[in-house]
Amino acid sequence: xxxADTDVLIDFLAGVQPVCGQVAGYIETAALLTTAVTAFExxxxxxxxxxxxxxxxxxxxxxxxxxxxxxxxxAADVRQRLESVGESIGMADxxxxxxxxxxxxxxxxxxxxxxxxxxxxILI
Numbered sequence: 587x588x589x590a591d592t593d594v595l596i597d598f599l600a601g602v603q604p605v606c607g608q609v610a611g612y613i614e615t616a617a618l619l620t621t622a623v624t625a626f627e628x629x630x631x632x633x634x635x636x637x638x639x640x641x642x643x644x645x646x647x648x649x650x651x652x653x654x655x656x657x658x659x660x661a662a663d664v665r666q667r668l669e670s671v672g673e674s675i676g677m678a679d680x681x682x683x684x685x686x687x688x689x690x691x692x693x694x695x696x697x698x699x700x701x702x703x704x705x706x707x708i709l710i
Contacts, residue, residue, distance in 0.1 A: 588612055588710060589686045590620045590648070591695035592627045599640055605696065612694070619649040619691075623681045651685050660684035664704055673703050683707055 590609065598609035612618035625645045632641035653661070661684025668674050675683070679697070683704045686693045692708040695701055701709055 587689075587691050588618050589651070589682075589689070589691040589693050590618055590624065591682060591693055591697065591701075592624045593696045594694050595620065595624065595628060595644060595648075597696070599637070599644060608694070613648075618694075619651060620645075621682050621685045622650050622652045623678050623685070625650045627678060651689060653681055653685060654688075657681070657685040657688045660687050667705070668703055675700055675703060 590612075594605050594609055597605035600606075609618065625648075628641050628645055632638040651657075658681075661681045664683050664687070665674065665677070665680040668680070679700065682693070683701060686708075687704070687706055692710050693701060694710040698709050701707055
């Protein structure tokens with residue numbers, strides 16, 4: 587399974603290639619899911635109209651992993667480790683990384699340099 591970050595789902599919705607094609611391929615094979623954190627980020631930016639409708643449909647169609655206690659603990663560890671060396675990635679990304687790590691899923695993101703700081707996180 588592959589966990590989609592917010593940026594690649596935004597690119598998918600905007601038709602940006604090659605990400606759009608990659609996301610579509612993962613969706614077709616039922617290999618793609620996301621997190622409740624990413625769903626929140628996407629829905630927070632969704633307005634009325636066709637673009638907002640597309641966001642709401644995508645969020646409704648993709649399975650989303652929630653932030654449970656194990657993922658929260660892992661995310662807190664990620665955040666503490668990175669902050670201790672002055673390389674924070676922010677709360678939302680720490681939460682996404684924690685969820686990915688607990689489930690052992692690769693994270694599909696364009697923010698490779700950003701997430702590469704997270705030890706043990708597999709990136710696509």
